[in-house]
Amino acid sequence: MFDLYQLSEDHEELRRAVRDVVDNRITPYAAEVDAEARYPREAHEALVATDFFAPHIGEEYGGVGADALAVAIVIEEIARGCVSSSLIPAVNKLGSMPVQIGGSEEIKAKYFPRVASGECGxxxxxxxxxxxxxxxxxxxxxxxxxxxxxxxxxxxxxxxxxxxxxxxxxxxxxxxxxxxxxxxxxxxxxxxxxxxxxxxxxxxxxxxxxxxxxxxxxxxxxxxxxxxxxxDGLKIALKTLDHTRVTIAAQAVGVAQGALDYAIGYIKERKQFGKHIADFQAIQFMVADMGMKLEAARQLTYVAAAKSERDDADLGFFGAAAKAYASDVAMEITTDAVQLLGGAGYVQDHPVERMMRDAKITQIYEGTNQVQRLVMGRKLLA
Known part of the structure; x- marks a missing residue:
């Protein structure tokens, strides 16, 4: 039932490239974007300039033709710095996927080049x-x-x-x-x-x-x-969600990783009772659980992405499982990150409270996690 995936050097190089863009051109604006509730124009422009705006669009339409695993990595890395910005490539895939699945060649040729170029979302x-x-x-x-x-x-x-x-x-x-x-x-x-x-x-x-x-x-x-x-509209819509739930799982993995990274940096610097918080065993156990669950969510997400690329028959189960598990884990990890920072985690001087708020939606959109469990149960019992 579980098929292996393979991360290539191209995937790792892609991760490094996206992370560089995020660290320099997206994360610095994330708090401002949240505070002002404004569209992340800086991120939009950076993603267009680097071909990360709609990386799933095929080369025949002027896109880069990234595979589903590569798209998941792009969204994961952007969400690590700013979840709002990660919705730019995620929603471009969601909106255009029905056309990719069921559209004629004429309608694809009409719309996909303009999305690939970054002209239109x-x-x-x-x-x-x-x-x-x-x-x-x-x-x-x-x-x-x-x-x-x-x-x-x-x-x-x-x-x-x-x-x-x-x-x-x-x-x-x-x-x-x-x-x-x-x-x-x-x-x-x-x-x-x-x-x-x-x-x-x-x-x-x-x-x-x-x-x-x-x-x-x-x-x-x-x-x-x-x-x-x-x-055939609903059939196309639901097949679309089988594929794009993987992108929500990737988003959840990204925000969880961002929160864990920040919390670890904080507890290694912050001192209480004469030693760093990170030196307390109870804190180490907490961080261990966060890291363990995050890596399990990442592996499930990547397997689901590989199945999306192959359009495997069991994608429906794995897409639902990845989305439900990763989003539950993201909510838990971002909440624990706030806890690790204590009072500092509750104020906007640090990004973990924003990450916790952002993580919540991953349990709701593209099908609530209760619906995901219905999907999984029915697939297993079929």
Missing amino acids: FSYGLSEREAGSDTAGMRTRAVRDGDDWVLNGVKTWITNAGESEFYTVMAVTDPDGPRGRNITAFVVEKSDEGFTFGEKERKLGIKGSPTRELFFENCRIPGDRAVGEVG
Whole structure:
């Protein structure tokens, strides 16, 4: 059941390159981005300049064609310094993955080069306020009108909404059709008439990544913007999540690593009772557990990434497992990092409180961890 993965020298060289970019051009702005709840423009520009903006886009569309493991490493390393910034490549993959899975060559050629170049971002419109985990219960509608489609409805919790130029949107195209097989995927462009955005949500964490609602009021789009066959939208959406849950796991591993690194540096310098905090056995046990769980999460994430690259039949289980385990571990490690710093961990002078707030979302988005456990249980019992 468990297939090995192989980290090549190219992967390690990639890690070093991303880490250099993060340390010099992303982390220095992370606290400011969080405090001002502003889009991380510095990170955006740095990622475009270094081809880390959408590394998954294939070479045939002007991208670098990074494999799924390489993309996971990119997201992990960015999240180590700034989780909000790591959502730039993560959401570009999430938004464009349905097109990659089900789109025609024409629609790929139309959109992928502009994403690969960094000109445009790509977001994902699946969730609604009354259809979060129950995706098949969505109410957004798309109705044929001649050769066009007309969309009406609201999508909620859309990451990088307003910043991205393109959106893969799921809408019901046959209200009387079988549940889950009556939904179609469409590409909507930011400039489309009848397409607008809500106000930015005020959030616990990832404050640098804007989250807004998408409003469709008689939004007319050409018929060639449908992704895949009519009625296959939910199938494409769920297959997308099998792949992109790996990126959330990578994000969780990254923020956990950042918190552990910072906490270790702090306890090796801070003294109490005449010796460094790191010299106390109880603290060493705590750090050992943090490191052990983090490495287990990383290994599971990398295995899932390798399965994503091969599109293995058991990806659904491993993607869910990696996302659930890594995000639970990230929440635990970032909370423990705050504890290791004591009172200092609770104030914004140190980054671990931000990391703890940012880590929480990894347990929720792209399917709550309760849903991940449902997915895993059903896969194992099938």
